[in-house]
Each structure stands twice: as C-alpha cells, then as structure tokens.
Amino acid sequence: MHRSAKKDIVKTGAMMALFAVVIIFSALYYVNAVSSSLEETTREYLQEIAWQNASTVKKQVEGDFQMLQAMAGFIGGQKDFLVAPNMDILTEQVSKTSFKRMGLILPNGTAYTTDDMNMMAAEQDFFKRGMEGESTVSETISDKTDGEKVYVYETPVYHNGHVVAVLFATSRAQTYSSLLDVTLFGEEAYSFITNRDGGVIVHSRPPQRFMDIENIFNKNNLDIAIKSNELSKMQDDMCNRRSGVVEFIHDGRIGYINYTWINVNDWYVISAVSADVVVGKSDYLIGLALAVCITTMVIFLGLFAYILYAQNHHKQELERLAYTDEVTGGYNWSRFIMAARSVLNKSGDQEYAMIIFDIDKFKVFNDLFGHPEGNRIMQHIWMVLRENVGKDEPFARVSADNFNILMKYESDEEVEYRIKKIVERIENFGEASSIGHSVKLSFGVYYIVNKTLSVSLMSDRADIARKTIKGNHERMIAFYDQGIRDRILAEKSIENEMVEALENGEFEVYLQPKYSIATRGIVGAEALVRWNHPERGMVPPGEFIPVFEKNGFVVKIDRFVLERICEKQRDWMEQGLKIVPVSVNISRMHLHNPEFTQNTIDTVQKYEIPCGLIELELTESAMLDFENTTKLIDIINKLKAEGFTLAMDDFGTGYSSLNVLRRLPVDVLKLDREFFGTDTDSRRGETVISDVVAMANHLDITVVAEGVETKEQVDFLSTIGCDIVQGYYFAKPTPIERFEKLCAASN
Ligand code: C2E
Ligand code: CA
Ligand code: CA
Numbered sequence: 001m002h003r004s005a006k007k008d009i010v011k012t013g014a015m016m017a018l019f020a021v022v023i024i025f026s027a028l029y030y031v032n033a034v035s036s037s038l039e040e041t042t043r044e045y046l047q048e049i050a051w052q053n054a055s056t057v058k059k060q061v062e063g064d065f066q067m068l069q070a071m072a073g074f075i076g077g078q079k080d081f082l083v084a085p086n087m088d089i090l091t092e093q094v095s096k097t098s099f100k101r102m103g104l105i106l107p108n109g110t111a112y113t114t115d116d117m118n119m120m121a122a123e124q125d126f127f128k129r130g131m132e133g134e135s136t137v138s139e140t141i142s143d144k145t146d147g148e149k150v151y152v153y154e155t156p157v158y159h160n161g162h163v164v165a166v167l168f169a170t171s172r173a174q175t176y177s178s179l180l181d182v183t184l185f186g187e188e189a190y191s192f193i194t195n196r197d198g199g200v201i202v203h204s205r206p207p208q209r210f211m212d213i214e215n216i217f218n219k220n221n222l223d224i225a226i227k228s229n230e231l232s233k234m235q236d237d238m239c240n241r242r243s244g245v246v247e248f249i250h251d252g253r254i255g256y257i258n259y260t261w262i263n264v265n266d267w268y269v270i271s272a273v274s275a276d277v278v279v280g281k282s283d284y285l286i287g288l289a290l291a292v293c294i295t296t297m298v299i300f301l302g303l304f305a306y307i308l309y310a311q312n313h314h315k316q317e318l319e320r321l322a323y324t325d326e327v328t329g330g331y332n333w334s335r336f337i338m339a340a341r342s343v344l345n346k347s348g349d350q351e352y353a354m355i356i357f358d359i360d361k362f363k364v365f366n367d368l369f370g371h372p373e374g375n376r377i378m379q380h381i382w383m384v385l386r387e388n389v390g391k392d393e394p395f396a397r398v399s400a401d402n403f404n405i406l407m408k409y410e411s412d413e414e415v416e417y418r419i420k421k422i423v424e425r426i427e428n429f430g431e432a433s434s435i436g437h438s439v440k441l442s443f444g445v446y447y448i449v450n451k452t453l454s455v456s457l458m459s460d461r462a463d464i465a466r467k468t469i470k471g472n473h474e475r476m477i478a479f480y481d482q483g484i485r486d487r488i489l490a491e492k493s494i495e496n497e498m499v500e501a502l503e504n505g506e507f508e509v510y511l512q513p514k515y516s517i518a519t520r521g522i523v524g525a526e527a528l529v530r531w532n533h534p535e536r537g538m539v540p541p542g543e544f545i546p547v548f549e550k551n552g553f554v555v556k557i558d559r560f561v562l563e564r565i566c567e568k569q570r571d572w573m574e575q576g577l578k579i580v581p582v583s584v585n586i587s588r589m590h591l592h593n594p595e596f597t598q599n600t601i602d603t604v605q606k607y608e609i610p611c612g613l614i615e616l617e618l619t620e621s622a623m624l625d626f627e628n629t630t631k632l633i634d635i636i637n638k639l640k641a642e643g644f645t646l647a648m649d650d651f652g653t654g655y656s657s658l659n660v661l662r663r664l665p666v667d668v669l670k671l672d673r674e675f676f677g678t679d680t681d682s683r684r685g686e687t688v689i690s691d692v693v694a695m696a697n698h699l700d701i702t703v704v705a706e707g708v709e710t711k712e713q714v715d716f717l718s719t720i721g722c723d724i725v726q727g728y729y730f731a732k733p734t735p736i737e738r739f740e741k742l743c744a745a746s747n
Contacts, residue, residue, distance in 0.1 A: 130166030588622030673707020
C-alpha cells in the first residue's frame with residue numbers, strides 16, 4: 001500500500017474515532033439528561049399524585065363528616081331523643097351510602113348498630129372522644145364481625161346542649177384504598193394514609209410485602225430503606241405538619257417517598273414509588289436513544305467504510321491504469337522504477353545488475369507480421385521473464401520492444417548464464433509460433449556499483465552498452481564498462497570541440513580514388529573527411545561521424561565537404577586539369593530536411609559546375625530506414641534529373657534484398673568491404689558477389705567494389721564484370737594535393 005493510501009486510512013480512522021467519541025458523549029449526555037429530567041418529573045408527578053390523593057381523601061372524609069354531622073344534628077334536634085326511630089333512619093342511610101354500618105352509642109356505652117352488631121363501645125377510644133365532644137376518624141381497625149379492615153367516624157349528638165349519644169359510621173378501608181390512585185406507576189408504586197406518627201390508616205392496593213405494615217416508622221418497614229437523616233427529617237416534618245419527599249433504597253433500588261399533610265385528623269398521604277419505575281421509563285427512552293445512536297453510528301461507519309472502499313478502489317484502478325503495461329499486463333516503466341528503487345533500498349549486500357534488452361529490427365517484424373503478432377512476442381517474452389526471475393527481481397516492458405530486468409547476481413558468469421537461459425526460452429517462441437520467425441535480442445548490462453543512482457540512469461547505462469552491439473550479429477550481450485565510460489567522455493569532448501574545430505578549419509577533406517580495373521586509370525574519387533586535431537593529430541571519421549550523426553552536426557560537415565569538393569572541381573575546371581566525378585557522403589539526416597534537394601542543387605550551381613561531377617552516396621540502411629519510400633524515390637529522381645549520380649553505399653550490410661534495387665532508381669551500387677572480409681566463407685561470398693553484380697549490370701547499375709586490398713580480389717572482380725574498385729590495393733584516401741598528382745599521373 002502506498003504512503004498516501006495509509007495516510008488516508010489514518011485520517012479517516014481518526015475522523016471515525018472522533019465521530020464515535022462525539023456520538024458516545026452525546027449519548028451519555030442524553031442519558032444523563034433523560035435520567036435527571038425523569039427523576040425531576042417523577043418527583044413532580046409523585047407530588048401531584050400525593051396532592052390529588054390528599055384532596056380526594058380530604059373531600060371524602062369531609063363529605064362523610066358533613067353527612068354524619070348533619071345526621072347528628074337531625075337526631076339531636078328532635079324534640080325527644082329516642083334511639084329506635086333513629087335506627088330506622090340510619091339503616092336507610094347505610095343502604096344509600098358506602099358505609100358498612102352506622103350506629104348510636106349511648107353515654108352508658110350501650111351501642112345500637114344498623115346491623116345489630118354486639119359491640120363493647122365503652123372501651124373504644126372514638127367513643128370516649130365523642131363523648132368529650134370531638135368528631136374523629138379512627139385508625140384502621142379490624143371489624144369484630146368479619147375481621148375486615150375498617151375505620152370509624154364518630155361525632156357527638158347534642159340534645160338540649162348535652163351529648164346524649166355518639167353517632168358513628170363504619171367505613172370500609174377499601175373505600176379509601178380505591179381513592180389512592182397511583183395506577184400510573186403500576187405495581188411498583190403505593191400510597192398510604194397514615195397519621196402523624198406513621199400509623200397506617202389506609203393503604204392503596206400495595207405490593208404484598210406492605211399489606212401488614214401497621215406503622216411505617218416501625219423497625220424493618222422504612223427505616224432500613226431510608227437514610228437515617230432523611231428518616232428523621234420525614235418524622236420531624238410529619239410531627240410538624242409539613243410535607244416533603246425523601247429518597248429510599250430497597251434491595252439496592254432507589255425510590256421516592258412523598259408525604260403530604262391532609263387537613264383532616266392530621267393525616268398524611270404517603271406515596272412511594274420505586275425508581276425502577278423511573279428507570280424502567282428512562283430505560284425505554286435511553287434504550288431508544290442508544291438505538292438511535294448505534295443506528296446512526298452504524299450508518300456512518302458503513303458510509304465511511306464505503307467511502308474508504310470506494311476511494312481505495314478508485315485509487316487502485318488509477319494505479320492499475322498508471323502502472324500497468326497494456327500489452328503484457330505487467331509493470332510499466334513508472335512502476336518498474338518504483339519497484340527497482342524499493343528493491344535496491346532493501347538490498348543490503350546483495351549485488352544487482354540492471355539489464356535492458358530489445359529485439360533487433362522489431363519494427364520490421366511488426367511491418368511484416370502485424371502488430372498482433374508483435375504483441376504476442378512481447379507477451380511471450382514477459383511470460384518467460386516471469387518464470388525466470390526471482391521475487392526480488394523486478395522486470396517490465398518499459399517501451400516499444402524494450403525490456404528491463406533488475407537482476408541479482410553473485411558473479412558475472414551467472415548473469416551471462418541466466419541471460420542465455422532466458423534467450424533460449426524466448427527463442428522457442430519462433431519455433432512455437434505459426435510464423436516461425438525467430439527473434440534476435442541485444443542485451444545491455446550495467447553492474448550496479450552505486451545503488452543510490454537513479455534507476456533511469458542505471459537503465460541508460462545498460463542501454464548505452466546495448467547500443468554498442470546493436471546490429472552486431474555476433475554479440476548478444478554488452479556490458480557497461482570502462483571502455484564505454486571512456487567513449488562517453490570522448491564523445492563529450494568531441495561535442496565540446498566540434499563547432500570551433502569547423503570554424504578553425506580543423507576538418508580536412510581527403511580523396512580516395514576509384515580505379516577502373518580494365519584501364520587501371522582513376523575514374524572517380526570519394527571525399528572522406530578527416531579531423532586534424534591540434535592535440536590528437538589526424539582523427540579518422542569513424543570516431544566522430546557517429547557522434548555527429550547523433551547530434552546532427554553531421555549535416556554541417558557534409559555541407560562543408562560538398563562545398564570543398566565543388567570548389568575543387570571549379571579550380572580544376574579553371575586550371576584545365578583532368579576532372580573525375582567525386583562522391584560525397586550524405587548522412588541519413590538530410591533526407592528529413594525538405595530543403596536538402598534544393599540546397600544541394602544551389603551549392604553546386606553556386607560554383608557553376610555540372611551536377612554530373614558530383615555523386616551522392618546514401619547508405620543502404622539510411623535508404624531502407626526512411627519510412628516513406630515514395631518520397632525517397634522522389635528525392636532520388638529529382639537529384640538525378642539535375643544530373644547528380646546517386647549511389648547506394650555499404651550495400652550488403654543491411655538486410656535488404658536485391659528486390660530493393662528494382663524499386664530504388666540508384667545509378668551506383670557500392671559493395672561494402674565486408675563482402676571481401678577475410679573471415680567470410682569465400683566461396684559463398686564470391687557467389688553472392690557475382691549474383692549481385694550480374695543483377696546490377698542487368699539493371700544498368702554501376703558496381704563499385706569498396707575495400708579491395710588484394711590482387712586476387714581485383715582479379716575475381718574483373719571476371720564477374722565489376723570494373724570499378726575503391727580500395728587500398730590501388731590507393732588509400734589522400735590529401736587533395738596528392739590526389740591531384742595521382743590523377744595527373746593516371747591515364
Ligand atoms: P564509407 O563511406 O564506407 O567510406 C569508405 C571507408 O572505407 C573509408 O574509411 C575508407 O578509408 C575505407 N577504405 C577504403 N578502402 C579500404 C580498404 O581497402 N581497406 C580498408 N580496411 N578500408 C578501406 P574512413 O575514411 O575512415 O570513413 C569511414 C566512414 O566514415 C565512411 O565510410 C563514411 O561512412 C564516414 N564518412 C567519412 N567521411 C564522411 C563525410 O564527409 N560525411 C559523412 N556523412 N560520412 C563520412
Ligand atoms: Ca561512402
Ligand atoms: Ca562505403
């Protein structure tokens with residue numbers, strides 16, 4: 001993964017973490033807010049209920065009292081106080097109200113009840129208080145008849161200013177129970193009515209565990225649950241008719257108790273609710289909040305993950321496009337540089353060699369067999385490399401038909417051995433392919449000395465080595481070594497000096513005569529340039545012409561040579577000397593200059609010499625490499641029309657067939673001196689030469705044999721009908737003055 005991708009993930013991760021923290025804090029804040037608001041609401045609600053309960057109870061009690069006191073007033077207000085008739089009224093009243101019974105107790109304690117209950121009223125507290133003129137409501141007591149929880153209202157009956165009886169009504173505790181409404185809180189809430197001392201008068205439908213409580217302040221009722229200071233506060237408040245709320249803990253659960261004073265009998269409505277109810281409610285809200293949080297978080301995380309994925313995917317796709325070679329599917333040049341760099345950085349003591357190779361004449365291969373077949377070769381090469389290089393040896397097709405390998409090595413032999421193995425595999429392609437065309441490869445090897453050099457410089461060095469054997473059929477591998485380094489330095493110094501050298505007249509033109517075998521006379525000459533270097537002496541063109549061809553300076557040199565020759569021809573004409581045509585070399589660069597033809601004509605006309613005195617030599621490879629054959633033919637024809645002679649130089653060094661001769665309208669064919677080299681199979685060479693000469697004669701093309709050094713060669717050439725020879729056998733290239741003498745002496 002790349003640095004930027006890692007950075008992005010860290011960035012997104014940090015954002016996600018921040019987001020999660022924000023969500024969690026919001027959730028906590030929300031939970032807290034919900035809890036405290038719910039607690040607040042609960043307290044308020046509890047208070048509300050207590051007040052309502054208190055007022056309901058108060059109204060009920062007051063209503064009951066009013067009714068009782070009205071009855072007492074009625075009974076006492078009668079002319080005569082008699083028990084019996086009043087009992088009928090009471091019985092009727094009981095049937096109309098919710099009272100269980102009513103009754104009258106006489107001062108002697110005799111009790112008359114609507115249900116004929118036998119009751120020992122004299123000992124009853126309420127009776128005593130009634131006799132003293134008080135109206136009271138008793139605490140909850142058990143009904144003697146059936147044990148039902150009841151309480152008793154009583155009020156004195158005054159007759160003529162004396163208490164003549166106590167009127168009482170028994171009410172079922174159940175009646176008030178149903179008034180104590182705490183249903184909102186369900187089973188977990190309950191209410192009591194107590195007196196100021198905590199004695200339970202009535203309770204709501206409470207949980208079973210509270211059914212038997214008689215006094216809320218009794219041990220094990222509330223004191224265990226309420227903090228002692230809270231408990232005493234509550235007790236103190238109740239003694240002093242104050243209302244309030246306290247917190248309690250039961251079984252580790254928190255709850256609230258509200259006590260509200262009712263202005264009846266000094267009663268209190270005590271309402272309790274377990275915080276579980278609150279928590280239960282808040283649990284729901286908190287749960288909801290958490291669900292929302294988690295959902296939001298999941299959605300956002302999902303979104304983040306998706307964005308990350310999409311980004312990554314997009315990046316990978318871009319990287320794939322940016323770093324993949326579309327022909328082989330492997331690395332491209334950019335990716336190769338990265339991979340090589342990273343391998344070299346981690347390589348420690350391991351030695352590496354940068355290798356580059358290409359296919360000779362791949363352009364021609366493509367032209368002949370088509371691009372799909374060319375691509376097939378590339379893919380095949382790539383596959384061979386994949387199978388033959390190791391994990392830490394990046395390789396790639398880096399351009400057209402160029403491949404790079406960063407190869408590990410222990411010894412030089414190992415590199416050569418591995419290259420040969422790779423070549424063997426690649427060459428199998430030819431046999432396997434339907435075309436059967438085998439490929440020739442050229443390798444350049446640079447043993448990496450300084451691993452910190454740029455990968456592209458390493459590749460350049462390997463490439464410089466490779467170029468030294470380009471087109472050389474004998475050598476397949478070239479190493480970047482001291483020789484190459486020296487040559488590069490030499491090239492640099494040539495480039496530094498060339499312009500000045502031309503201005504200073506350091507370039508000289510030599511002439512090498514061409515002889516007729518038949519007459520042994522000079523029939524022409526070739527102009528060959530020399531560099532008369534002030535320090536290095538006479539430098540042969542082989543050392544500087546290739547450099548000039550690379551940097552373009554050769555165009556100036558050729559023009560200089562042409563001018564020198566025209567000038568000389570003019571001289572000779574004026575002096576009335578013997579004149580022969582002289583050929584000049586035309587570098588391939590001229591062909592790309594649209595003004596070349598006209599410039600050449602202009603130069604010759606400037607010296608007022610016939611164009612027929614100038615022969616133009618273009619090498620076979622220059623002609624064949626020029627893509628536009630029609631245009632080349634045009635150029636040749638135009639020059640020929642002006643009277644120039646056109647020669648194909650170095651014939652036999654390229655891969656051209658004789659067929660090319662038919663198409664290109666040249667006048668002269670110069671057989672390369674390679675034909676006469678000592679190491680070629682002489683028989684075969686002679687056959688080829690004679691065929692070429694025969695063919696040329698047939699096409700009316702003059703053949704000039706170059707580099708002829710021996711008498712045997714001369715004799716052979718003469719037998720096959722080649723008449724003109726340029727070679728050391730007759731003469732070497734010489735300064736013009738000496739050539740003039742040779743010419744004058746020649747017949
Ligand atoms: P080239 O055009 O093929 O020139 C013939 C070369 O063969 C000359 O080498 C000549 O000295 C050499 N030669 C002639 N007879 C014999 C022989 O019997 N034995 C051997 N071993 N060599 C022989 P030179 O003068 O060193 O020129 C080398 C090349 O430099 C020329 O090859 C030509 O390609 C290039 N060159 C020379 N002068 C010019 C020039 O003015 N312009 C351009 N563009 N190229 C030039
Ligand atoms: Ca030549
Ligand atoms: Ca030549």
